[in-house]
Amino acid sequence: MSPRSYKPGETVDFVVVGSGAAGGVMARELARAGFDVIVMEQGPRFTAADFRHDELDYWFNNALLNSPQASPQTFRRTAEETAQRVKDFPALWYARMVGGSSNHFTANFWRFHEVDFRERSLLGAIPGTSFADWPIDYAELEPYYTKVEWDVGVSGLAGASRFDPPRSKPYPMPPLPVKSSGVLLERGARKLGLHPFPAPMAIASVPYKGRPACAHCGFCMGFGCEMQAKSSTLYTMIPEAEATGRCEVRSESYVFRVDVNDRDRVTGVTYFDRDRREHFQPARAVVLCANGAESARLLLMSASARNPNGLANSSGMVGRNLMFNTYSEVHAIFEHELNEYKSVQVTRIVHDFYDSDPKRGFYGGGGFDSRISLNPIGWALFAPPASRAWGADFKSLIEAMPRAMVVATHGTSLPLESNRVDLDPDLKDAWGLPAMRVTYKDHPDDLKFAAFLQDRGLEVMQAAGAQQAWKAPITEATGSPHLLGTCRMGNDPATSVVDRYHRTHDVRNLFVCDGSSFVTSGRGQPTMTIQALAFRAGEHIAGFARRNEI
Amino acid sequence: MKNNNTSRRDFLRASGGAIGAAWVGLNWPAVAAAAQHAHEAAAGRIDHEFKVLDARRACDVAAIAAQIVPTDDRPGATEAGVVYFIDHVHAGIYASAKADFLAGLTAFQAEFARLHPDGGQFADLDAGAQREYLKSVEATPFFGQMRFLTICGLLALPSYGGNEHKLGWQLVGFVDQHAWQPPFGHYDRDYPGFVPYAKAPQS
Numbered sequence: 001m002s003p004r005s006y007k008p009g010e011t012v013d014f015v016v017v018g019s020g021a022a023g024g025v026m027a028r029e030l031a032r033a034g035f036d037v038i039v040m041e042q043g044p045r046f047t048a049a050d051f052r053h054d055e056l057d058y059w060f061n062n063a064l065l066n067s068p069q070a071s072p073q074t075f076r077r078t079a080e081e082t083a084q085r086v087k088d089f090p091a092l093w094y095a096r097m098v099g100g101s102s103n104h105f106t107a108n109f110w111r112f113h114e115v116d117f118r119e120r121s122l123l124g125a126i127p128g129t130s131f132a133d134w135p136i137d138y139a140e141l142e143p144y145y146t147k148v149e150w151d152v153g154v155s156g157l158a159g160a161s162r163f164d165p166p167r168s169k170p171y172p173m174p175p176l177p178v179k180s181s182g183v184l185l186e187r188g189a190r191k192l193g194l195h196p197f198p199a200p201m202a203i204a205s206v207p208y209k210g211r212p213a214c215a216h217c218g219f220c221m222g223f224g225c226e227m228q229a230k231s232s233t234l235y236t237m238i239p240e241a242e243a244t245g246r247c248e249v250r251s252e253s254y255v256f257r258v259d260v261n262d263r264d265r266v267t268g269v270t271y272f273d274r275d276r277r278e279h280f281q282p283a284r285a286v287v288l289c290a291n292g293a294e295s296a297r298l299l300l301m302s303a304s305a306r307n308p309n310g311l312a313n314s315s316g317m318v319g320r321n322l323m324f325n326t327y328s329e330v331h332a333i334f335e336h337e338l339n340e341y342k343s344v345q346v347t348r349i350v351h352d353f354y355d356s357d358p359k360r361g362f363y364g365g366g367g368f369d370s371r372i373s374l375n376p377i378g379w380a381l382f383a384p385p386a387s388r389a390w391g392a393d394f395k396s397l398i399e400a401m402p403r404a405m406v407v408a409t410h411g412t413s414l415p416l417e418s419n420r421v422d423l424d425p426d427l428k429d430a431w432g433l434p435a436m437r438v439t440y441k442d443h444p445d446d447l448k449f450a451a452f453l454q455d456r457g458l459e460v461m462q463a464a465g466a467q468q469a470w471k472a473p474i475t476e477a478t479g480s481p482h483l484l485g486t487c488r489m490g491n492d493p494a495t496s497v498v499d500r501y502h503r504t505h506d507v508r509n510l511f512v513c514d515g516s517s518f519v520t521s522g523r524g525q526p527t528m529t530i531q532a533l534a535f536r537a538g539e540h541i542a543g544f545a546r547r548n549e550i
Numbered sequence: 551m552k553n554n555n556t557s558r559r560d561f562l563r564a565s566g567g568a569i570g571a572a573w574v575g576l577n578w579p580a581v582a583a584a585a586q587h588a589h590e591a592a593a594g595r596i597d598h599e600f601k602v603l604d605a606r607r608a609c610d611v612a613a614i615a616a617q618i619v620p621t622d623d624r625p626g627a628t629e630a631g632v633v634y635f636i637d638h639v640h641a642g643i644y645a646s647a648k649a650d651f652l653a654g655l656t657a658f659q660a661e662f663a664r665l666h667p668d669g670g671q672f673a674d675l676d677a678g679a680q681r682e683y684l685k686s687v688e689a690t691p692f693f694g695q696m697r698f699l700t701i702c703g704l705l706a707l708p709s710y711g712g713n714e715h716k717l718g719w720q721l722v723g724f725v726d727q728h729a730w731q732p733p734f735g736h737y738d739r740d741y742p743g744f745v746p747y748a749k750a751p752q753s
């Protein structure tokens with residue numbers, strides 16, 4: 001069936017705002033359940049043929065991103081500072097296009113563990129933070145993780161990680177072939193008694209559901225997949241939603257207000273089309289899947305006389321508890337060539353340090369993986385230590401790039417109410433709308449744990465026989481593509497924005513489901529869980545609609 | 551040179567004449583390589599028209615880039631045509647940054663002139679003196695920008711004006727190809743396969 005096109009002004013059952021990891025899943029689930037759906041997407045629609053191996057344009061000219069020119073942001077560490085405009089690269093970044101960040105993500109797709117959902121109960125309160133349990137547990141999400149693996153497409157080896165939570169089904173595809181970096185990580189980690197395992201990736205290792213297998217071109221992170229092997233919603237959920245004949249994806253349609261009537265019921269959304277003409281799209285219900293930065297901003301921009309602090313914000317939590325995931329790196333150079341520029345980013349992971357251990361003296365959990373951190377420009381820019389930043393020493397270092405690898409860590413970020421997205425009081429974007437203001441300062445434990453993991457990564461590289469290995473300086477975060485926590489789930493309307501089914505506590509026919517729903521950060525690589533949440537929410541929301549409970 | 555639209559040949563002439571023979575002498579291998587490029591440019595293969603930089607600026611930009619990625623027995627920024635990249639992107643992909651970049655360069659040149667009242671420009675110094683001078687300014691935003699642009703000029707797609715003949719990619723051992731097959735490197739060649747662990751006690 002060909003994609004549906006709704007008439008201007010025609011009321012649909014659902015408007016889904018955002019077509020990325022969550023929005024794509026939501027659209028397919030609601031359309032398959034028999035509802036009329038319009039997906040609003042800010043950015044353009046590309047095809048695989050549009051994607052290029054152009055590191056300069058993609059990484060250093062924001063070709064796919066919310067660019068700081070058109071979609072400016074300001075950044076500050078604390079509310080006492082005046083936020084400054086971010087210049088070259090957005091603080092909170094995402095791919096602004098149909099499929100969203102599922103186009104340019106790295107595609108690390110492991111499940112959260114049971115502990116992620118109930119850590120507050122296990123560890124107790126952490127003073128000064130809004131550390132809390134999720135209102136759902138792993139068992140409740142497990143069937144939807146399985147759905148992600150099979151419907152979206154994940155390659156991996158079930159049972160390979162001794163730390164993995166229980167699963168109801170194996171992966172549908174075998175893991176991708178190991179790279180030299182994966183072999184070395186595994187070698188070093190096993191020597192130290194750790195338990196590395198093949199990385200689960202949302203990349204087809206074999207032909208899958210009409211998509212070809214990965215060709216190992218090496219341009220995953222930051223790039224759109226020209227093979228359609230990466231399981232982006234652009235190639236998976238979106239076409240399947242359109243195939244129902246009930247879903248229209250309206251690209252270059254920038255929603256800037258969710259409209260409500262005087263009974264606090266959503267009536268639809270107002271948006272700019274590609275020519276910046278304003279339109280109102282009526283809907284019986286609205287689901288925000290615009291990502292952990294933009295969903296919160298949209299609710300705040302939807303403030304009115306009735307809701308002066310923003311829509312669905314009686315708790316004051318919209319935009320707050322912004323979390324990234326801490327990150328640190330170890331660089332290593334070996335005797336022989338690895339050629340890390342080939343194939344997918346990650347092939348082996350270590351999760352022996354996943355659980356927080358009070359004996360360490362600080363909160364934190366996570367893991368590390370083997371990879372090349374970026375393509376040639378990025379590696380040359382960021383990998384060298386300060387003492388070898390230019391000149392003959394620099395040159396000899398970059399000549400060793402084929403023998404280099406990176407251990408990248410992924411860890412927890414504690415939720416803090418002071419870390420937030422809100423509206424800049426002065427700066428406007430290219431459409432005249434309030435720019436996003438970001439306030440973020442890492443909790444000290446987050447930085448301590450990033451350093452702890454980095455030390456473990458260094459030991460592994462040394463055990464693997466690295467000729468040289470060095471730690472990249474750990475600095476306070478100034479941004480992230482992991483956009484989490486800003487419309488947190490919870491049972492208590494006083495401290496959370498959405499309930500356990502992603503319905504906003506304040507507005508019965510308004511839902512939010514994306515990274516903003518997270519209560520805690522997990523240990524990184526959030527997209528798998530975002531999609532599991534979206535499958536679960538889609539099923540429940542469809543049920544509510546069918547039972548007239550919206 | 552008054553004309554911004556300076557060709558590579560003019561650039562070399564300006565470097566050798568107006569700027570001083572010293573620079574050409576000390577940078578002879580680079581200049582020889584550049585002359586070869588000029589020949590190719592004349593044959594229409596490479597765009598060696600300056601769009602933003604005049605000769606005096608181009609000389610300093612080329613000299614700084616040549617210190618960031620120097621030429622030894624393997625090519626460096628000079629052979630990769632980094633100066634053309636830096637020129638071209640400020641008329642293209644980074645056109646909006648042109649004013650800031652030129653302001654930074656002007657300030658660099660003015661500060662150099664203030665410290666060297668006897669005349670000449672940065673590019674006239676010998677290589678050792680250039681390195682010493684750059685160490686004194688390596689914390690400045692302009693040097694950071696030059697480092698960024700030099701690396702991009704070395705390693706970006708050749709269509710941006712640098713990375714000539716893919717010399718930058720050759721230097722770092724990168725091959726841009728749309729498909730590869732394992733083994734990818736030395737260490738995965740004889741990988742025996744993943745050996746599972748004994749079941750862990752459930753925590």
